[in-house]
Amino acid sequence: MSAVARIWARMRTSKTVVASGGILFAIALVSIIGPWISPNEYLTTNFDNILRAPTASAGHVFGTDDLGRDLFVRTMMGVQVTFVVAIVASVVSLLIGVLYGATAGFIGGRVDAVMMRLVDTLYATPFIFFVILLLVVFERNLLLMFVAIGAINWLDMARIVRGQTLSLREREFVQAAQLIGVSTPRIIFRHIAPNLVGIVIVYVTLTIPQAILIESFLSFLGLGVQEPQTSLGKLVNDGTKQMEGASWMLLIPGVLLAAILLCFNFVGDGMRDLFDSRRSQ
Amino acid sequence: MSLLDVNGLGVRYADKDVVSGLSFGVGSGESVGLVGESGSGKTQTALAIMGLLPGKAAISGSIDFAGTEIVGASERQLNTLRAERIGMVFQDPMQALNPYVPIGKQLRRVLLRHGISDGREVDQRVMHMLDRVGLPDPARQFRAYAHQLSGGMRQRVMIASALLAQPDLLIADEPTTALDVTVQAQILELLERIREETALLLITHDLGIIAGHCERLVVIEAGRLVEEGPTRKLFSEPRASHTRKLIDAAPRLDGDSPPAPESAELVLEADNVSVSYAERNERLQLHAVMDLDLQLQAGETVAVVGESGSGKSSFVRAVLGLVPMRAGRVTFCGQEVAGPLQARSIETRRDLQLVFQDPAGSLNPQLRIERIIAEPLTVHAPELDAKARSERVADALQRVGLDEDLLGRFPHQLSGGQAQRVAIARALIVNPRVLVCDEAVAALDGSVRQQVLNLLHREQQATGLAIVFISHDLAVVRSISHRVMVLYLGRLVELADGAGIFRHPRHPYTRALLDAVPVPDPLAPGGRLSISGEVPSIIDPPSGCAFHPRCRYAEQRCRVELPLVRPVGEARVACHRAEELEL
Structure with a gap:
């Protein structure tokens, strides 16, 4: 845990990381609490009250959509989906990517060649067609979309971790462990993995925006989250249809999406700088 | 002024x-x-x-x-x-040279800065300077990249670069x-x-x-x-x-060598060990080590000495099982052990331990010192409980003369000497029979170096530990070595007991190594040059005696005929002229 503690201490010293992290935390908190205290439901339609502009007095702070549904609750629901995507993407790329990459890099030779050619093959597969096919053959659901996003996210991670492991493997402390008689899985866990923490954390924060964008993109195409559920990408899609008459339907989720992406990118960049400065010291 | x-x-x-x-x-x-x-x-x-x-x-x-x-x-x-x-020459010339720019071009910039812009003149002056600092074939080196030069050549380039600015x-x-x-x-x-x-x-x-x-x-x-x-x-x-x-x-060449150990129990024996590396898709075999033998007794220290490229590291790593042997056999306590490390029994692996040159690199930066030192116990003595384990760690720490409050620190918080002691403690905690030290004190300051050598000597006296000590510097090994093996380009050139080799070297290469040692005495400073050039590449080794291009005593026979290792006096020497030369 010491590595994590040190990273935490470093993170707190960077203003960008603290500010961006704070904004993300605030958005997440509001997205959980907001729908709970709001008097409106995400799927209640009200045809007397369609395309109402945002006002505080009428109880619809973000306005309503073309079916009269409250946009605040729907936007917050979209934010939740976005964060879930972020968590799933990072967990999947962490678990599969790190283990796969570390194993390939440490064992090396033919095993490495075969494992990495598989990654190359998956890279070369046209991902969108792959997802469309999946969604057509199986029923469209959230889980499937997460699987699809996870499936491409771990590829980058595996490559990065493999490269790092290749250089770690040549370090003398690994040879020292081999001489002592430490078993290979133990070397990977005790000696390789802790030294990957830095690069992995940085990379995870940088893949999260990518995953969020993919989800928004799929939802925008109508392949992602299905009605009456929603996500930020889908809200933006709906907004574009009404952007002449009801610009708030596009602007509010759009700005939120951009803010979340920017914050994740800032956190990622800040972390990368922190780790670079540690290396150069 | x-x-x-x-x-x-x-x-x-x-x-x-x-x-x-x-x-x-x-x-x-x-x-x-x-x-x-x-x-x-x-x-x-x-x-x-x-x-x-x-x-x-x-x-x-x-x-x-x-x-x-x-x-x-x-x-x-x-x-x-x-x-x-003001010109400056740094310690590590590889870091100071741009790896992507040919060295001639890098040096040219120095002159351009001085307003000399005529291309022909610039190139000529650069080449003249490369020649002056002793770079062979300057016209060719002009187009070479930093990684294609040896460490010594790179440092010459750095000096040339500094001198061009006058x-x-x-x-x-x-x-x-x-x-x-x-x-x-x-x-x-x-x-x-x-x-x-x-x-x-x-x-x-x-x-x-x-x-x-x-x-x-x-x-x-x-x-x-x-x-x-x-x-x-x-x-x-x-x-x-x-x-x-x-x-x-500061290490000196005079003084006594340690007396021979009392017991004559043979612990480790290596016969005809050869190591080859495959290059360029296995079409080219580089012979790093050829037919080397080693006999090591309990309580004995054998030094393996040679310049970089002499195969000393490859040799001991093959004996330890870290790199594959092409031929040869290794016997430990009378029993033949398998080549590769993974195939060796857990007891053999416990009894043969290695200390690396770079103390910082051989300690995992993410682990605390306590866990680093205790790690061998988790493999070789898993039955120990937490208390017994920390007792063993404390004991090992005391043997290498370190304080217990270091246990909670990370490797980067230690000095070089402390880190090397931790590495030694990790090797000694399982009480091995043989300890191999690969340039283990080369990165340390003089006084710390002496402390570490003393510590190894003390440990040997107490436990009968057998030590193989690799070094490029004969002065470093003088005080601890019972016997010294001198290697050149993967072959043995001289094997003699410690006292003999320092008083009466019998191979011109051993003499040259001794001459090169800088002695802390302004009246007789040593550091003399009795050989020129550097170790040739193993890609294209010289014919006959591999040392002949640098040997001042070489004659026709040396150029064509490989000298065999034979007894000369008390020593074993591979030189055609060993008997007649007065070195």
Whole structure:
């Protein structure tokens, strides 16, 4: 845990990381609490009250959509989906990517060649067609979309971790462990993995925006989250249809999406700088 | 008048003084040695003179260079000064050269900065300079990249680069620390030759280097001046105890070798070990080690000595099972052991331990010292409970002379000497029969080096540990070696007992290694050059005796016929002329 503690201490010293992290935390908190205290439901339609502009007095702070549904609750629901995507993407790329990459890099030779050619093959597969096919053959659901996003996210991670492991493997402390008689899985866990923490954390924060964008993109195409559920990408899609008459339907989720992406990118960049400065010291 | 005048220099990082109140001068054309152990502030002083300290360093005092004040000078002034008047040679030439630009092109820039723009003239002057610093075939090296040159050649290029600017002062910061002794002697000789045109500030931790090459000495400790004066005077009557300590810590060639161990129990035996590496898709076999033998008795220390490229590391790594053997067998306590490490029994792996050259690199930076030292126990004594384990760790720590409050630290919080002791403690905690030390003290300061050697010797006396000690420097192994093996290009050239090889070397290469050792004595400084050139590449080894191109005694027979190892007197020597030569 010491590595994590040190990273935490470093993170707190960077203003960008603290500010961006704070904004993300605030958005997440509001997205959980907001729908709970709001008097409106995400799927209640009200045809007397369609395309109402945002006002505080009428109880619809973000306005309503073309079916009269409250946009605040729907936007917050979209934010939740976005964060879930972020968590799933990072967990999947962490678990599969790190283990796969570390194993390939440490064992090396033919095993490495075969494992990495598989990654190359998956890279070369046209991902969108792959997802469309999946969604057509199986029923469209959230889980499937997460699987699809996870499936491409771990590829980058595996490559990065493999490269790092290749250089770690040549370090003398690994040879020292081999001489002592430490078993290979133990070397990977005790000696390789802790030294990957830095690069992995940085990379995870940088893949999260990518995953969020993919989800928004799929939802925008109508392949992602299905009605009456929603996500930020889908809200933006709906907004574009009404952007002449009801610009708030596009602007509010759009700005939120951009803010979340920017914050994740800032956190990622800040972390990368922190780790670079540690290396150069 | 002084060329460089450092007055009350202070360098401070946050709340830590690394240099304080340091004053000394360098006259024009003078050579001055700045001596101190690592962490004494030598390099910080050099960087301050060059105006290269990072922005977060607070500098006080004054540095006057030929009338120009360096402290507080603008970047523009400093650039002019650095480009035209002060040259610098760093410790690691690989870091100082751009790996993507051919060296000729890098040197050309120095002249362009000086307003010489005629292409032909520039190239000619660069090539002339490369020739002067002793680079063979300058026309070819002109187009070479840094990685294609050896360490010694790169350092020559750095010196050429500094000299092209015709500086008034050349600062050399540990210019030979990363090099073999023989190459070190060559570089020092080169620095001696260029003394006619520039003053020299030679920064080093090794008094042996200083003894023969500097007129005046400045000794510093913890950022403060300890003593200053003419080299001879300081060596003959040092006033400060720290100077005395530094002189005593420098390795010397005289003195006794340890007496032979009493028992004659053979622990480790290697027969006809050969190691080859496949290059270029296995079409080319590089023979790194050819037919080497080793017999090691309990309580004995065998030194394996040679320049880099001699195959000494490959040899012991093959014996340990870290690299595959092409041929040969290894016997441990009378039983043949398998080649590769993974195929060896857990007991064999416990009994053969290795200490690496770079103490920081051989400790996992993410683990605390306690876990690093305890790790072998988790493999070889898993039955121990937490209490017994920490007792063993405490015991190991005490054996290497370290304090228990280090246990909670991380490797980067230790000094080089402490880290190397931790590495030794990790190797000793399972009580191995054989300890292999691969240049284990090369990265350490003189006094720390001696402490580590003493510690190994003590351990050997107490437990009958057998030690294989690899080094490129004969002086380092003198005090601890019962027998010495000298290797050249993967073959044995001489094997003799410690006392014999230092008093009466029988192979010209052994003689050359001894001559190259810089001795801390200004009247007989050593560091002489009795061989030229560097170790040839194993891709294309010379015919006959591999040493003949560098041997001053070589005759026709040596060029065609490979000398076999045969007994000469008490020693075993591979030289056609071993009996007739008076070395």
